[in-house]
Amino acid sequence: MKSYVIKDAMTIIDPCFHCGQSTAPGYGKWVNRIGWVEDDFDGWSCAECAGYECDVCDETIYLDEDRRWNDTRAHVHEECLSKEQNQIITMFNELGGDWELPYDDAEAWFTQVIESLRGEGANA
Ligand SMILES: [Zn+2]
Numbered sequence: 001m002k003s004y005v006i007k008d009a010m011t012i013i014d015p016c017f018h019c020g021q022s023t024a025p026g027y028g029k030w031v032n033r034i035g036w037v038e039d040d041f042d043g044w045s046c047a048e049c050a051g052y053e054c055d056v057c058d059e060t061i062y063l064d065e066d067r068r069w070n071d072t073r074a075h076v077h078e079e080c081l082s083k084e085q086n087q088i089i090t091m092f093n094e095l096g097g098d099w100e101l102p103y104d105d106a107e108a109w110f111t112q113v114i115e116s117l118r119g120e121g122a123n124a
């Protein structure tokens, strides 16, 4: 629920570096706020603003909820990928994924898996 109460900028406690909204305890932006130091600013950022911008829709992604598909879609919303793409990423992550595997993207990994399955089928 959004409220459109106009606040006096001088009274905002712990404003978010990016959006200026209060990240103080008791305010909506408090949850998952993180410390933010940039130029002369030494304070906080809310989790929404601290996240990456989606490579598909350009909207901010809530902190730590971005998914990586490949280099050009390195940070995307779950809902900005297709159902199939999300399934591939979930499988990849379940295998210990974490992008430490020798693949540049989930798609390359998945292609490799499919090919090896096909290979096994052919040799059987
Ligand atoms: Zn913010």
Ligand SMILES: [Zn+2]
Pocket (backbone or CB within 6 Å): 054, 055, 056, 057, 058, 059, 076, 077, 079, 080
């Ligand atoms: Zn998106």
